Amino acid sequence: MYVRHLQKFYQTWLLVTFATLSNLATSITSTKAADTTSFSIIDALTDVKLKNGENSTLTAHETAREQQKDKREEDKSFPSSPSLTVEKLGLQFDDNIFSNGKRIQLAQNIDTTQPVPTDRDLQPPSTKPQEEIQPQPLPPSEELLKPTSPSNTPPDELPGTSEEKFIIGGFKFEDNTVFSDERLTAEIKKVINFENAPISFADLIKARSIITQLYVKEGYITSGAYIPLQRDFQEGDKITIEVLEGELEEIKIQGNRRLNPNYICSRVAIAAGNPLNQKRLVKGLQVLRLNPLFKSLSAELSATSTPGKSLLEITVVEAPTFDALVNLNNGRSPSVGSFRRSIQLSEANLLGLGDNISLDYTNTEGSNSINASYSIPISPYDTKVTLSYGTTSSNVIEAPFDTLGIESQSRYYELTLSHPIFKTSTSDFTLGLTTSRRESESSLKFENIGPYPLSPGTDEKGRTRISAIRFFQEWTQRSSRQVLAFRSQFIFGLDALDATINPKAPDSRFFAWRGQGQWVRVIGRDINSLILLRTDLQFADRPLLSSEQFGIGGLDSVRGYRQDALLTDNGFFTSAEVRLPILRIPEIKGVLQVTPFVEFGMGRNVDRPNPNPSNLLSTGLGLRWQMGNNLTARFDWGIPLIYAKDNNKTLQEQGLYFTVLWNPF
Structure with a gap:
């Protein structure tokens, strides 16, 4: 029900946003x-x-x-x-x-009123845009777990003969951990009146069956109850009912090639629980099936010769784990060349432990970047440790500042620990902690000047050093028709490891919060008709160094403006986009979509002047071509509705953006 409330909230928010942006556009044209x-x-x-x-x-x-x-x-x-x-x-x-x-x-x-490039222009974005998540069908339970044969339970050993009737003092239960004695007694009382009334052996069998049915109803399909031998039974004594709660005796994995079987077994064992619960097992198999390491997954549960013990056989087909992605776009700052070329190589199962390693190289006319990361799960609960490193060398190629020979070197180091608090096939919530270090140096080659400060907060040698702890929270709710995702991050800048410390801000001592949200919803029956809402905001308690500031404008922000046209301490961005298919070519799985959009951004500084303008607003139209999972290309034309001065020399500054993503495998 709360999902429907969220849907209504976002629909209302969308209407209000469009109305507000329309009013802004009207007032701007007369200003x-x-x-x-x-x-x-x-x-x-x-x-x-x-x-x-x-x-x-x-x-x-x-x-x-x-x-x-x-x-x-x-x-x-x-x-x-x-x-x-x-x-x-x-x-x-x-x-x-x-x-x-x-x-x-x-x-x-050099005769220009153009602002001097800052360290931010020379460095890649410090915060990547939130990854777009598409709705996808969930794996049905009947395909994951085949029909199960019932577990064997010991035969009943009833006191007396089958024709006798006798009075009992109640029931006593043994080895029951799921339900209390009171709960089991109450279930029997609903059917059998055994208090101060004689009962038959058929009633005892029925009582035992009631307990078994209760376990099966709650998903404990391999558990059951039986009546053991009642030694020295006297009329009026309590009848003992022993509960045999089912367990997995063995998990067999078939079809795995490189993936360690323990990766699957440990996760399935946790999902099945002890005692074994079919409902939890199916949910665990659904989560495992959504893991990109698997192309398909099915399981069969069967009883063994040992009472209460079961065998689970899992058959998997591993998905290709090596991936290569070529990315061409004009999303970089024109100061170092807006045309960005990158190639990313990744292996999602390097050592057979579900560990992921990735390496990417990005190049523009004036910059070169290398980024590497390694992530490994350290528990069957998908707790992960990630190591990341990146380095970028840049020089300003944009006239007229190219004459000065402005150069920059930057690098970052990150260690991240993340843990899912809960994870199902439809939702998950993850907490994580990142310790990060970011360093940069800038210099002028002109007449060998050497190191030189280009941005507020840098020292006399043009250096900045930021040590920070970043605590993040991620929540996702998904279905076959929509995805709702939020990410929150609290950033604590520290005076540690020779960080940049100045008499007054900006320096490495700061606090900031950043929140990102995304809602993707299928419109109608066509899964290629989508509405996409995005929002991004940041609050800081003091002036920030340029690498920590909030950038507005560009390919992933307000299209129609130069990359990071606004760079401020606090900021807000929102975007609404509709994707409507206009052409299909089924033979090659090709879909062409038209994508109208409207975007708004607002930037504010702390204890220093705000930029002028401090708001950006644009609307526009794009085309998006997707061919299966191998090729995605899009072209967008953003029309700025608030004037902001730029050179108007590059496609980006003219509101034209392109992106080509090619996956050869």
């Missing part, structure tokens, strides 16, 4: 765009007092600079953009840094 002119990098270069007859060059530029200031003074209602420039970063160039000729050359070539 004058803000003047985002800011000091250019040339201001910082020409602040240096040149000598030896170069005053004429300075005078000419100073005149232009004064004209810019006058222009800003003319329109007080539209303040200049608070985006970072060389001056606002506090960069001071001494006379001996640049030769006179180089200073004059830069003064002539």
